[in-house]
Amino acid sequence: MSATLHYFDGRGRAEIVRLTMAAAKVPFTQVDIREKQQFEALKADGKLVFGQLPLVEYEGNNLVQSCSIVRYFAAKGNLLGSNEQEKSKIDILFEGTRDFNSIFISYGFAGFKEVLDDAKKTALPRYLPIFNSVLLRNGSNGHLVGSKLSLADIGLLEVILTIEELLGEDELITLL
Ligand SMILES: N[C@@H](CCC(=O)N[C@@H](CS)C(=O)NCC(=O)O)C(=O)O
Structure with a gap:
């Protein structure tokens, strides 16, 4: 059934909701709210x-509630881990991606330059090395936890796509 x-x-x-519904293979349509009356x-x-x-x-x-929506669809898509240990790790890392992402939430409203300057000083040096080392410790399969896609990966993907859009791929690579 379509959402x-x-x-x-x-x-x-909403982006994390879109990405999670796509990963869970739940088809969806979007209604853009452009008018106050809507x-x-x-x-x-x-x-x-x-x-x-x-x-x-x-x-x-x-x-x-975006994170509740995301967990609802992640459960449907089997993206929350296959045992208690994986579930806990995925949840911790997903929450970390939410903290990381929070600095970019306002970039559509605040000036791009302000958000980017702030991110370069704070969020990027703090979070990128952490996620990088979690990925390296988990081996070369490209997932944060276990050997298949999870909500933690989707959360990180969202932030990386935003950073790539703001900085460009070339500069992003130099930060990793
Ligand atoms: N914790 C909520 C926050 C939702 C939220 O802040 N929504 C904003 C848009 S990003 C909103 O609807 N603002 C309009 C208002 O509060 O009147 C979630 O994650 O869904």
Whole structure:
């Protein structure tokens, strides 16, 4: 069954939802919220528990809170680990990717240069070496945990794609 994602025009807090639904092979369509009336209509319908987006309508449920939505679809796609130890590692690393990503959330609104300058001083030197060493310790299969794609990889992918867009591939490679 197809899902419907409602969000503003941009990555924001919906990109991780998009990536996870794609990885879980859940087909979805998107409704871009461009007008205030569209947002108000969703609130008036009682679909937004906290009056915020993203919202995913799926099988009669109104799913909100981006990380909850992501865990819901990650469970469907078997992306949360195959045993308790893997599940815990994946959850810890996924939370780390959320901390890492949080510095970029505002880049659609704040100036690109400000976000990038801040990231170069703080988030990039802090998080890139950590994720790099976790990847190296896990071997050469390119996954953070175990030997298959998990929510932790998807979380990291989201941040790397954003950094690549801001910095360009050449400069990103020099940081790794
Ligand atoms: N913890 C929530 C935060 C959601 C959130 O802050 N949504 C923003 C857009 S990124 C929003 O809907 N803002 C409008 C408002 O709060 O009125 C999540 O991760 O989904």
